[in-house]
Amino acid sequence: MQGAYYKRTGCLLKADPSKPKHYFKVVGDKIQDFIKNRKGWSLLDVGGATGAFASYIRHRFGDIDITVLDCDEVLVREGRARIKECRFVLGDVRSMCLDDQRFDVTTCMGTIGFFDRFDKVIDELLRVTKKGGMVAIFTRVNDYPVDCLIRYRYSEDEKRLWHTGYNTFSRYSYEQYFRENKDVASSSFDKFSIPFDIPKSKDPIKTWTEICNGERLIKNAVMPHNFYLISIYKK
Ligand SMILES: C[S@@+](CC[C@H](N)C(=O)[O-])C[C@H]1O[C@@H](n2cnc3c(N)ncnc32)[C@H](O)[C@@H]1O
Numbered sequence: 001m002q003g004a005y006y007k008r009t010g011c012l013l014k015a016d017p018s019k020p021k022h023y024f025k026v027v028g029d030k031i032q033d034f035i036k037n038r039k040g041w042s043l044l045d046v047g048g049a050t051g052a053f054a055s056y057i058r059h060r061f062g063d064i065d066i067t068v069l070d071c072d073e074v075l076v077r078e079g080r081a082r083i084k085e086c087r088f089v090l091g092d093v094r095s096m097c098l099d100d101q102r103f104d105v106t107t108c109m110g111t112i113g114f115f116d117r118f119d120k121v122i123d124e125l126l127r128v129t130k131k132g133g134m135v136a137i138f139t140r141v142n143d144y145p146v147d148c149l150i151r152y153r154y155s156e157d158e159k160r161l162w163h164t165g166y167n168t169f170s171r172y173s174y175e176q177y178f179r180e181n182k183d184v185a186s187s188s189f190d191k192f193s194i195p196f197d198i199p200k201s202k203d204p205i206k207t208w209t210e211i212c213n214g215e216r217l218i219k220n221a222v223m224p225h226n227f228y229l230i231s232i233y234k235k
Contacts, residue, residue: 009074011206012049020056022194023109023138023227027053028060030190030231031105034134035061041104044069044128046093047111051079054086067103069096093121101130109138113167116149119177126183126234135232140225141189145172152205152222166222174230185235192227194218 035041041064045053048068057066066086070076071093079088091097093111106129112118125135142148150166171189178184194216200208204221211217218225 009072011203012072012075013078015050015052020052022196023192023229024053024056026190026192026229027107027109027136027138028057030136030229031057031061031107031134034105034231038104040064042102043067044098044103044106046070046096046106046108046125048107049075049079051083051086051088053107053109054079055083058083058085067098069093069098093124096124096128098128100127101133102128104130104133105136106133107136107138109136112137112139112169113150113165116167118169118174122177122232123181126181126232129234131234133234135234137230137232138192138227139230140166140168141174141228141230142168142170143226145170147173150222154205168226171228178232183234185233187230187232190229190231192229 043057043064044067046069048054048070049072051068054066054068057064063085067089068079068086069089069091070079071091073090076088076090079086089098093108094115106125108121108125112121115121122135122137129135147170148168150168151162151164152166153160153162175187178187194209197216198207198209198218207218207220207225209216209218218227
């Protein structure tokens, strides 16, 4: 569909860096397993908004070399003002103005769902990652072999604008891409669950949790969310 867009600048500006999202910890644990006691490593967070994850990583791992890339000028400006120690780059994940093989770890959370093709995005994430490095992607994955392109709009919005952000690709498609990509040594899929309840808010696009058959579902007004942390290890 032409003209679908994403703009949640206001919502992301309000994110409280002193309350890291639960998945930041999960991704941080994965990075810890990979980095072990190595010093002087570098991280790129793609779609990193105002640097909430960058700030969490600095707090957890100390003074490492962190770059945040985002396409939203307002968020990048705010990030620069909030975290002086990190480098903020305004750019598009599909063609980043960053050198090849520059980072030990590249993360991309909550961002793959904006694109109708995930392969071009992951090609770029792998390009800027060093040989032997890791790419960590936090996103929705379909356990069934079906890829979904999703658009939504607020029915009460007078402009009736369509939004994107929830495209969901299958594990099958990701694994096929990893098998065919000469840069990928191996990959893993860790299913994400959340150990606490999230209440519903006024905005039905903001996620909440519901207990269903003893399981805590993460959902919003678009759909239930089957989140995974996908880790890709580069040759
Ligand atoms: C849902 S937010 C996730 C923010 C953060 N990664 C997190 O997990 O809290 C998605 C972010 O991706 C950014 N984004 C969307 N399309 C992008 C693109 N083409 N290139 C770079 N960033 C993009 C948005 O501006 C937004 O900051």
